Amino acid sequence: MADMDDIREGNDFGLGIEVEKKSFYLKGMDNMDWGMKDRLSRVFNKKSGRTVMLAFDHGYIMGPTSGLERIDLNINPLIEYADCLMCTRGILRTVVPADSNKPISLRVSAGSTILTELNNEVLYDIEEAIRCNASVMAAMVEIGGKHEASTVKNLTRLADLGAKYSIPTMGVTAVGKDMARDARYFALASRVCAENGSTIVKTYFTEGFEKVVNACPVPIVIAGGKKLPELEALELCYNAIQQGAAGVDMGRNVFQSENPAAMIQAVAGVVHDNLTPKEGFDLFETIKNQG
Ligand code: R5P
Numbered sequence: 001m002a003d004m005d006d007i008r009e010g011n012d013f014g015l016g017i018e019v020e021k022k023s024f025y026l027k028g029m030d031n032m033d034w035g036m037k038d039r040l041s042r043v044f045n046k047k048s049g050r051t052v053m054l055a056f057d058h059g060y061i062m063g064p065t066s067g068l069e070r071i072d073l074n075i076n077p078l079i080e081y082a083d084c085l086m087c088t089r090g091i092l093r094t095v096v097p098a099d100s101n102k103p104i105s106l107r108v109s110a111g112s113t114i115l116t117e118l119n120n121e122v123l124y125d126i127e128e129a130i131r132c133n134a135s136v137m138a139a140m141v142e143i144g145g146k147h148e149a150s151t152v153k154n155l156t157r158l159a160d161l162g163a164k165y166s167i168p169t170m171g172v173t174a175v176g177k178d179m180a181r182d183a184r185y186f187a188l189a190s191r192v193c194a195e196n197g198s199t200i201v202k203t204y205f206t207e208g209f210e211k212v213v214n215a216c217p218v219p220i221v222i223a224g225g226k227k228l229p230e231l232e233a234l235e236l237c238y239n240a241i242q243q244g245a246a247g248v249d250m251g252r253n254v255f256q257s258e259n260p261a262a263m264i265q266a267v268a269g270v271v272h273d274n275l276t277p278k279e280g281f282d283l284f285e286t287i288k289n290q291g
Helices: 004-007 034-042 074-080 089-094 125-132 147-163 183-195 209-214 230-242 261-275 277-289
Strands: 051-057 084-087 103-107 136-143 171-177 200-202 221-223 247-249
Touching: 051 221, 051 261, 074 261, 084 089, 089 103, 125 147, 136 147, 147 171, 171 183, 171 230, 183 200, 183 209, 200 277, 221 230, 230 247, 230 261, 230 277, 247 261, 261 277
Parallel strands: 051 084, 051 247, 084 103, 103 136, 136 171, 171 200, 200 221, 221 247
Antiparallel strands: none
């Protein structure tokens, strides 16, 4: 009698029936349901297995930070080059064209700003993410910080709701104030997110990043962090990708670049086409000089 394990392993019991063993192309996602996989496949390019998320949600804690004063002028022209847009509902509804047809990674936690105490956040209602047709719901988790328990609780609640409606969740690791920004810390923070139901983890690149990736059962995307010279930012992307990141969720190093459109295309070259930092930088220069 055939059992399911035989069938999954492609045993046709000598019947000559072709049994195709299929696995989904993203790490740890085989057992997700159809809706979850459908949304993930809008975010992660199937050929490269990676994504370039353009992050411009900074205003929810920073206000109109440099490069984000005019989303319509500074960000909308970049949308075509991104695989996914990471933003808040306020900017999505008011400025992002509804026909841009890009998957949205919606920031669904909020609470405090840089003016008070960061990372004291609560969740939006799930209906809001559904109305916005979010492909991913992102919530901050502060591992090792004062708000660890409440933000992990936010994530677990979000993962429950995400599972109910098949919307992937992204745990965004905020670095606890006294934490070392090393592989040991990021491996712990990323793993905690995955163990609590994150479908994707967003964290930071660090020396020994392979350890972070290897210990995390779901795809990891990296934030860019503070603005770097373009070549250094491309090196950061390259190193992260070559050490197993499934993409970037990058903001300031794109929208604060001297040429944001050239920069996002160079980043995409490094992420999807394995360009070296030098090749990516040459692409940046070429596009920039085309005016
Ligand atoms: C910060 O408020 C957000 O989580 C950003 O989406 C994230 O930090 C990525 O942006 P950046 O590349 O500028 O660090």
